[in-house]
Amino acid sequence: MLLEVHNVSNTYKIYRGFGKKEGKPVLDRVTFDMSRGEILGILGESGCGKTTLGKCILGLIEYDGSIRIDNLRQGFLSKQRRELSRKVQAVFQDPGGSLNPARSIGWILEEPLKIHRLGSKQERIKKVDETLDLVGLESSYKTRAVQELSGGQRQRVSIACALMLEPKLIIADEAVSSLDVSLGAQILNLFQDLHQRIKMGLLFISHNLKAVYHLCGRIAVMYQGQIVEIGPAEAVYTAPAHPYTRLLLEPLAGLKPVTPWREGCRFAPQCPQKSQICITPPELSPVPSEPSHFARCWN
Template sequence: MSAFLQLIDVGKHYRVTSGLLGLKIDAVRAVDGVSLTVSQGETLGLVGESGCGKSTLARCIMGLEAISSGNIVFQGRDMADWPEKALRRKMQMIFQDPYSSLNPRQKIGSIIREGLDIHAIGTRAERRARVDELLGLVGLRPEHATRYPHEFSGGQRQRVAVARTLALDPDLIVCDEPVSALDVSVQAQILRLLRALQGRLGLTYVFISHDLSVVSHIADRVAVMYLGRIMEIAPGAEIFAAPRHPYTEALLSSVLTPDPAQQTKRIPLQGELPSPMNPPSGCPFHPRCPKAFDRCPAQRPELREVAPGIQVACWLH
């Protein structure tokens, strides 16, 4: 498959100022040199602890945050060269909270139709028909268009959010923790819906989550992020069966399984996630890594291929 979305050494640094003059005293390195490729039609899972930079990277991909360094190439064209209105039709985002991401003063039909109105797509009758079609795609009924968000459950609201996302026929959808606010049974329903829509419409997903058990059900490949950097990228089956990076091993050890006999030994991480304003020298994970040795604090490992389709940033490999 061709490179559909490519991130090349992408960085996002936030200026930290002090005093009345607003003098720069430091920078928060929220995203620190991320390079990865997403192929057309695949789902790339992006996982890591809270505060590791996943959502910031998502906003950079969407163009909602200006990157500080590097390049993002979408469909063979640098993001900076895309007209914003054209880009909004090509990529959309599903947000984490289905309660706050929908306008409580608008009816469902208006919420879904808003993108069509802004881009002046079709006649009024065609837009209404498109709303009915989208409601059917996500498992809702046409009469739901006349109701308000508070009349729906969390899972139904997220279905509405998915319908709104699909209105402009996007090619790429960034899913930022889209099921984390839902019950487990409802999570499974939304994941099945996203998979079915991907197969039917040929969508490409960047799926962000801190929950590896969720990612395992939807991702074709998984990128593990820590303190603004990618630690490991591998096919989903590979990363869950044989993780290479110690951080990935620790994350997987915390995933609960229904069968206690299959539960792996927990690998505790020492200390807290370091501040992105003052990251550790060398490998950013070395202060918490149970396998760290002399080279780890002295030199930062770069992401390199250790097997076909598998990249790891670790001196153990």
């Protein structure tokens, strides 16, 4: 297995002044696996915890439960952080937001190799050229600064940056969301192309239903910090087993504002199919006669 996420829960501490702290529970026992080279899509409305899950996997925040990447335990205090930072990398929404504006693209791309003391100067420059080529940019981009690039080019550089250490897993968090339709499609094609060429695992977090369907082999749907459905993309899109997924996939579905959960199924307050049994919280369970498709629903 490339990634094993087991019972991951997290609570943000919110400081209310005068030393008072409040806990805000976000993730609730999130459990799933990813095999090597797999593309898993994560869908779910704003605030359901997608980015938080990504941050846990990147080892950026604390969590309860366990996350293993390539058999190494990920965590805020993991002794294997250095090794893990080579195995998992991220691409975020804001193209170039994490790129140093004071340095050239070549310098920025070479930096992770220097930090990890990889290769001679010559080898590092060769790697920079190869990676630029991989993301569809000429090697002359090395001397350019971030400000001189378009949004699409910046996103290509961000992806190149994530690829420099040859990670086994890339977390793309809304990586095409701030780009216009045609640019988004180009970056999506780039992910697909890269995946075919280097077979990295990709955890693709997005609001874009089409993009997720287009790219991902499997899809997990989150609702209020829980996975409510997970399965092969085709099955989830053509035969969604959870009422929330059905509403999500319906164009212009009239989802009501999120009501905080109290007891039972978290989706029950807005579920068209709720019944008495929903007072008992459902577990993620297999969908009858559909292999590797699971949903958190009694119906």
